[in-house]
Amino acid sequence: MKFEHIIVRATVLLFIVTATNSAKAQEKITFPSAPIMPSPFKQKQAKAKGITLTPIPAPDLQGYLFRPKTSDKSPAIITLLSGDGLQKSHFEWGQELASWGYINLLVDSFGSRGGTNWQDTPNANIQTDAYNAYQYLTKQQYVNPKKIGVMGFSLGASRIFSILNETNIVRPNDVSFQAGVALYPNCDSSIKLNAPLFILIGDEDPLAPYRSCKTIVTQAKEWKNSIKYVLYPSVTHFYDNKNYSKVEGNRDKTQPLPYQFEKNHYDAKAHQDSLRQIKSFFDQHLN
Numbered sequence: 001m002k003f004e005h006i007i008v009r010a011t012v013l014l015f016i017v018t019a020t021n022s023a024k025a026q027e028k029i030t031f032p033s034a035p036i037m038p039s040p041f042k043q044k045q046a047k048a049k050g051i052t053l054t055p056i057p058a059p060d061l062q063g064y065l066f067r068p069k070t071s072d073k074s075p076a077i078i079t080l081l082s083g084d085g086l087q088k089s090h091f092e093w094g095q096e097l098a099s100w101g102y103i104n105l106l107v108d109s110f111g112s113r114g115g116t117n118w119q120d121t122p123n124a125n126i127q128t129d130a131y132n133a134y135q136y137l138t139k140q141q142y143v144n145p146k147k148i149g150v151m152g153f154s155l156g157a158s159r160i161f162s163i164l165n166e167t168n169i170v171r172p173n174d175v176s177f178q179a180g181v182a183l184y185p186n187c188d189s190s191i192k193l194n195a196p197l198f199i200l201i202g203d204e205d206p207l208a209p210y211r212s213c214k215t216i217v218t219q220a221k222e223w224k225n226s227i228k229y230v231l232y233p234s235v236t237h238f239y240d241n242k243n244y245s246k247v248e249g250n251r252d253k254t255q256p257l258p259y260q261f262e263k264n265h266y267d268a269k270a271h272q273d274s275l276r277q278i279k280s281f282f283d284q285h286l287n
Helices: 040-048 088-099 126-138 155-163 211-218 268-286
Strands: 004-008 027-031 061-066 074-080 103-108 143-153 179-183 197-202 227-232
Touching: 027 126, 061 088, 061 126, 074 088, 074 126, 074 155, 074 268, 088 103, 103 126, 126 143, 126 155, 143 155, 143 268, 155 179, 179 268, 197 211, 197 268, 211 227, 227 268
Parallel strands: 074 103, 074 143, 143 179, 179 197, 197 227
Antiparallel strands: 004 227, 027 061, 061 103
């Protein structure tokens, strides 16, 4: 398989828990979420009516923490869910990241609000969840607070463009991600990013057309963005999720067919290449 690679650069108590999908994580945690400020537009509208808006209370957040076996301060990566919610593949990524020497905080934005996915939890604010996860990690003595990255899948990957947008006025001043990885996102072009970004997507993705991602790559020099981009031929959405395998015996048949199973499929070669390249990318920017 030949892949298209484009790089553009500019000058708590530990225990084992089992999720409903039978995946295991090192530690299930709850961490605080800061109140959400109304958008400047809503504040302006309210002010015109003589109304002062106050911050909206936010729920405590749930997540799963994976830690490498070391007593040293470690770099950390926050992972953001795809719209179909917490999957076994997300736990497998957490275990993989920890095996590379990274702390991983997998944020369950939907479960924190009593739901399971974007359809039953449309109010999940993944962007602010990422900021709160960052602030939580910087307070932990085992985390290197200057070496924190963010990684997302599908919906979570799409939110990374706002999270890393240099002009994002809702990002707290103390939040500064060092790198981002977006797997099969809907790309947001014509923005200045404040950290290097790695985009991985397939050219047969029915949910996230790759052409918008190629646009952000071609605009990288203009916006002075550092972008790494991989386009996988004949690869679809969710290509890293083994539950999309069409090979008999590979899929977990105790679970219902995943979202748009017929249109998407697991690709072992692209998955393995992603593991290799994402490790290299994070090693470059977080070590």
